[in-house]
Amino acid sequence: MHQLVVKGGSGDSIIQVGEHLAALSRYVPGKRVVLITDNNVWDLYGHAFPDHPVIKIGVGEQIKTIETVQQIYTALLEWEADRSTYIVGIGGGIVCDITGYAASTFMRGVGFGFVATTLLAQVDASVGGKNGVNFKGYKNIVGVFNQPEFVLCDTNLLASLPEQEVACGFAEIVKHGAIGDAALFAYLEANYDRALSLEKEVIDKVVFDSIKLKAAVVNRDEKEQGERKILNFGHTFGHAIEKTMAVPHGVAVSLGMVVAANLSVQRGLLSPDDAERINVLLQHMQLPVALDIDRKSVLDAMRRDKKREGQTIHFVLLDRIGHAVVEPIAIKELEKVVTAL
Numbered sequence: 045m046h047q048l049v050v051k052g053g054s055g056d057s058i059i060q061v062g063e064h065l066a067a068l069s070r071y072v073p074g075k076r077v078v079l080i081t082d083n084n085v086w087d088l089y090g091h092a093f094p095d096h097p098v099i100k101i102g103v104g105e106q107i108k109t110i111e112t113v114q115q116i117y118t119a120l121l122e123w124e125a126d127r128s129t130y131i132v133g134i135g136g137g138i139v140c141d142i143t144g145y146a147a148s149t150f151m152r153g154v155g156f157g158f159v160a161t162t163l164l165a166q167v168d169a170s171v172g173g174k175n176g177v178n179f180k181g182y183k184n185i186v187g188v189f190n191q192p193e194f195v196l197c198d199t200n201l202l203a204s205l206p207e208q209e210v211a212c213g214f215a216e217i218v219k220h221g222a223i224g225d226a227a228l229f230a231y232l233e234a235n236y237d238r239a240l241s242l243e244k245e246v247i248d249k250v251v252f253d254s255i256k257l258k259a260a261v262v263n264r265d266e267k268e269q270g271e272r273k274i275l276n277f278g279h280t281f282g283h284a285i286e287k288t289m290a291v292p293h294g295v296a297v298s299l300g301m302v303v304a305a306n307l308s309v310q311r312g313l314l315s316p317d318d319a320e321r322i323n324v325l326l327q328h329m330q331l332p333v334a335l336d337i338d339r340k341s342v343l344d345a346m347r348r349d350k351k352r353e354g355q356t357i358h359f360v361l362l363d364r365i366g367h368a369v370v371e372p373i374a375i376k377e378l379e380k381v382v383t384a385l
C-alpha cells in the first residue's frame with residue numbers, strides 16, 4: 045500500500061492506493077457514520093460494506109443533481125445526523141462528487157471520505173477536492189472546493205468494471221503522463237497490455253503515479269488559478285465533442301488529446317514523433333484517435349466555450365511528452381486542425 049497527501053486549504057487529504065474496502069472502518073473516526081453509494085456498487089460490493097446506514101442514489105450522470113443532494117439531506121435528517129456525523133462515499137466519480145458536495149454543505153460541513161471504485165474516480169475524480177453537481181444542463185456548475193479526509197483506492201474493485209470504463213480511466217492516466225510524467229508515459233508504452241488486464245503490480249503503480257502527478261499539481265494550485273489548468277489537457281476539444289455527440293468522457297478526451305497534440309506540432313512546440321507516440325499509446329489503451337465527427341457542430345461548441353476570450357481559447361499544449369504549456373489559440377487555427385482531423 046502507498047500513501048499520498050493532498051494539502052488543501054480545508055485540510056489534508058490522505059490517499060491510500062492499494063488499501064482494501066474491508067479496511068474502511070479503520071479510517072472512519074467517530075461513531076455516527078453514514079455511507080453513500082450507487083445501486084450498482086451496492087449490488088456488487090454492499091456485502092463488504094461496514095455496518096452503517098446506507099443511502100443509495102441510483103446511477104448515471106442524470107442523477108448528479110441538487111434533487112439527489114436534497115434526498116441525501118432528507119435521509120441524513122431521518123438518521124438524526126448531526127455535526128459529528130461522518131459521511132463516506134463508496135463509488136465512482138458521481139458518488140464522490142455528490143457525497144463531497146452533500147457532506148460539505150450539510151450543517152455547514154461534516155467530515156467525509158471516499159472509497160473510489162472506478163479507475164476514473166481513483167486517478168481523477170476523488171483527488172483534488174472539487175465536489176459538485178450538474179444544474180440545468182451545465183456540468184459541475186454548482187459546487188465547492190473541499191478535500192475529503194481520506195481516499196481509499198482499492199484496485200481489486202476494478203475487476204468488475206466494464207471495459208469501456210477501464211479505457212476511460214486510462215485516458216486520464218495517459219493525460220497525466222503526457223502533461224507531467226514522462227516516465228509514467230514510457231512505463232505505459234512498455235506495459236499497456238498488463239495495465240489493461242489490470243495486473244495488480246502494474247495497475248497499482250500507474251494509479252499511484254497518476255495520483256502523485258495530480259496531487260502535486262493540486263498542491264501547488266488548489267483553486268485552479270494557474271497551473272491546475274494543465275489537467276484540462278484534451279478537455280477543451282473533448283468537452284465540445286461530448287456536447288455534440290453521445291460518447292463517453294474518456295473517448296472524447298482521447299480525441300481531444302490527439303487534437304491538442306496536433307496543434308502542438310503545428311505550433312512547432314512538439315515533435316511529430318512525440319505526437320505519434322501519443323496516438324499509438326491511446327490506441328494501445330483501446331481509445332479512439334479518430335471519429336466521424338460533425339466538425340461544424342464541434343467548432344460551434346468550442347466557439348461557445350466558457351473559457352473563450354474574444355477570438356482565442358486558452359488551450360493546453362505540450363512542448364514534449366511530460367511537459368505542458370497553456371497558450372491562447374485563435375479560433376481560426378482550431379478550425380484548421382479540426383478540419384484536418
Ligand SMILES: NC(=O)c1ccc[n+]([C@@H]2O[C@H](COP(=O)([O-])OP(=O)(O)OC[C@H]3O[C@@H](n4cnc5c(N)ncnc54)[C@H](O)[C@@H]3O)[C@@H](O)[C@H]2O)c1
Nearest residue numbers: 082084136137138139161162164165168169174201204205
Ligand atoms: N471532482 C472532480 O475533480 C472530477 C474529475 C473527473 C471527473 N469527475 C466526475 O466523475 C464522474 C464520472 O465518474 P465515473 O466515470 O467513475 O462515473 P460513475 O460514477 O458513473 O461510474 C461509472 C459506472 O461504473 C459503475 N461502477 C462503479 N464502480 C464499479 C465497480 N467497481 N465495478 C463495476 N461497476 C462499477 C457505476 O455504477 C457506474 O455505472 C462525472 O460526473 C465527472 O464529472 C469529477
Ligand SMILES: [Zn+2]
Nearest residue numbers: 216279293297
Ligand atoms: Zn476528464
